[in-house]
Amino acid sequence: MTEENKHCYIKEGKLALPYQYFAGRIGSKFLVSLRDKKKILGVKCEKCGKVFIPPRKTCERCFEDISEKWVELSNEGEVTNFTVVRTDDKHHPRKAPYVLAMIKLGGADTPIAHILDGVDPDSVKIGMKVKAVFADKAVNTMLQIDRFEPVK
Amino acid sequence: MARRVAVCAVAQTGFVSNMWQKRFQQMCFETVESIVKQTGVDWNEETGIRNIVTCSDDVFDARTISDNGITDAVGAHFRGEEKTAQDGINAIAYAMACIMSGHDDVVLVVGHTKESQTESRNMCSNLAFDPFYCRDLGLDFEKGAALQARAYALKSGISETQLAKAVVNARRNAAKNPLANARELVTIEQVVNSPMLCDPIRTLHAYPVSDGAVAMLLAAEDKYKEYTDKPVWLTGWSNCMDSYFFGDRDLASNFSLKKASAAACKMAGVSDAKGAFDVVEINDAYAYQLAMWAEGLGLCDENKGGEWIESGILETGKINPSGGMLAGNPIMIGGLARAAEAVVQLRGEAGERQVAGAKRAVAQGTTGPAGQHQAVMILEN
Numbered sequence: 001m002t003e004e005n006k007h008c009y010i011k012e013g014k015l016a017l018p019y020q021y022f023a024g025r026i027g028s029k030f031l032v033s034l035r036d037k038k039k040i041l042g043v044k045c046e047k048c049g050k051v052f053i054p055p056r057k058t059c060e061r062c063f064e065d066i067s068e069k070w071v072e073l074s075n076e077g078e079v080t081n082f083t084v085v086r087t088d089d090k091h092h093p094r095k096a097p098y099v100l101a102m103i104k105l106g107g108a109d110t111p112i113a114h115i116l117d118g119v120d121p122d123s124v125k126i127g128m129k130v131k132a133v134f135a136d137k138a139v140n141t142m143l144q145i146d147r148f149e150p151v152k
Numbered sequence: 153m154a155r156r157v158a159v160c161a162v163a164q165t166g167f168v169s170n171m172w173q174k175r176f177q178q179m180c181f182e183t184v185e186s187i188v189k190q191t192g193v194d195w196n197e198e199t200g201i202r203n204i205v206t207c208s209d210d211v212f213d214a215r216t217i218s219d220n221g222i223t224d225a226v227g228a229h230f231r232g233e234e235k236t237a238q239d240g241i242n243a244i245a246y247a248m249a250c251i252m253s254g255h256d257d258v259v260l261v262v263g264h265t266k267e268s269q270t271e272s273r274n275m276c277s278n279l280a281f282d283p284f285y286c287r288d289l290g291l292d293f294e295k296g297a298a299l300q301a302r303a304y305a306l307k308s309g310i311s312e313t314q315l316a317k318a319v320v321n322a323r324r325n326a327a328k329n330p331l332a333n334a335r336e337l338v339t340i341e342q343v344v345n346s347p348m349l350c351d352p353i354r355t356l357h358a359y360p361v362s363d364g365a366v367a368m369l370l371a372a373e374d375k376y377k378e379y380t381d382k383p384v385w386l387t388g389w390s391n392c393m394d395s396y397f398f399g400d401r402d403l404a405s406n407f408s409l410k411k412a413s414a415a416a417c418k419m420a421g422v423s424d425a426k427g428a429f430d431v432v433e434i435n436d437a438y439a440y441q442l443a444m445w446a447e448g449l450g451l452c453d454e455n456k457g458g459e460w461i462e463s464g465i466l467e468t469g470k471i472n473p474s475g476g477m478l479a480g481n482p483i484m485i486g487g488l489a490r491a492a493e494a495v496v497q498l499r500g501e502a503g504e505r506q507v508a509g510a511k512r513a514v515a516q517g518t519t520g521p522a523g524q525h526q527a528v529m530i531l532e533n
Contacts, residue, residue: 005173010172054282083351084348085295086348087350090272091278102299102398113285113286113399115289126306141288
């Protein structure tokens with residue numbers, strides 16, 4: 001501590017702001033389907049054939065309106081990429097170590113990020129078959145799928 | 153023909169892991185004071201600075217419209233100011249456009265970030281993710297980098313030793329740069345044996361938590377002589393955004409960097425990036441990025457980033473002479489710091505790390521998870 005800093009202080013603070021996020025018309029339909037029917041929906045661009053998840057209104061390449069082009073995706077898919085989170089932090093949904101994976105569901109072209117449980121983090125492999133495990137209660141985000149687990 | 157734009161001076165605070173004893177306003181002010189001392193520039197509304205472009209992050213500053221709290225420190229009182237929310241290299245480009253268009257003759261650029269003030273920089277970057285589909289999963293820039301590191305390793309076959317050499321080079325160069333944060337030398341063995349942080353990223357593959365500020369004075373070609381006799385010309389720039397969701401992107405493709413690099417090279421009249429630059433400053437927050445971004449910049453062939461690391465090019469001292477982002481610059485101003493080092497090199501003021509006879513440099517900046525936004529600037533003396 002130098003003389004010039006002797007009487008300086010640091011204030012502890014916190015950014016915390018109650019906030020309402022609007023899911024959007026298309027996002028709401030996707031999330032309600034997850035919650036009430038345990039069905040994972042994607043949207044398909046009929047021009048290029050690509051099936052997107054999370055859903056959106058417009059194909060980013062073709063500019064086609066795909067908002068009503070719903071397709072039901074499989075609850076199972078395969079791991080296309082993953083990381084093992086080795087440190088703890090307040091925004092993490094699990095204690096370390098936990099696996100964050102990119103999972104390509106059957107019928108989708110775009111993998112989604114999700115938590116992969118039920119597997120030793122050191123034995124996760126790309127190409128591993130996994131399935132969605134749905135939450136018992138209403139969550140209304142992607143965590144309506146509580147986690148993925150390996151297909152036994 | 154638009155007016156040419158000269159960088160007349162740069163100033164940097166130097167980068168450390170915890171500049172607790174300085175408010176971010178003070179960090180900015182010190183760089184602005186240095187610019188005034190170097191150039192004699194003033195705030196005369198006819199002939200001096202009447203427009204300032206800043207770069208900062210609201211969450212890292214814990215106040216919204218964070219630029220409004222630094223107007224006095226950056227000299228934006230009673231005149232124009234605009235903030236960029238991508239890497240500060242975009243702030244240079246914004247200032248450059250102000251001058252090229254004839255709207256301004258002299259523009260000051262100031263960027264700052266204090267990563268140390270937040271409990272966790274990963275909590276900050278977690279807020280960059282969509283609140284319905286990604287945020288609750290714990291995604292942040294570090295996890296995004298980890299996913300990209302794996303995708304790139306699978307595609308290119310880069311080895312643990314090659315990744316380690318990126319870090320060894322960063323520290324070797326940083327040891328000669330008094331402004332750098334992580335200046336302790338490391339060995340290949342230390343890097344490959346450092347614990348996993350977020351597989352396949354090891355702790356020594358990640359840039360250290362860093363604080364700092366950078367300022368730059370730009371002037372039109374018919375005005376620069378009032379401020380410097382060593383102008384550095386901004387001859388090329390471009391930037392590109394990739395998609396938001398990781399699943400929409402090919403994380404190993406370098407999509408946005410290739411587009412930004414091609415357009416910047418075209419503007420500067422560079423037909424082939426290979427061998428075109430005497431100084432290269434790559435925004436490598438994580439070790440794999442030195443190799444991957446080198447490919448994206450066109451400095452080596454596709455999937456050859458690992459081999460490029462071992463080609464002897466790092467030993468020339470021309471690649472990240474500052475130490476690069478791996479040696480520690482804060483997020484948001486990594487690219488701005490890259491451009492600042494390019495200017496220092498092209499002015500021949502880099503001391504022990506000076507690249508002899510440097511004529512043309514390239515600086516890269518990136519923001520967002522896994523290099524979503526990429527920007528490339530070409531500078532010449």
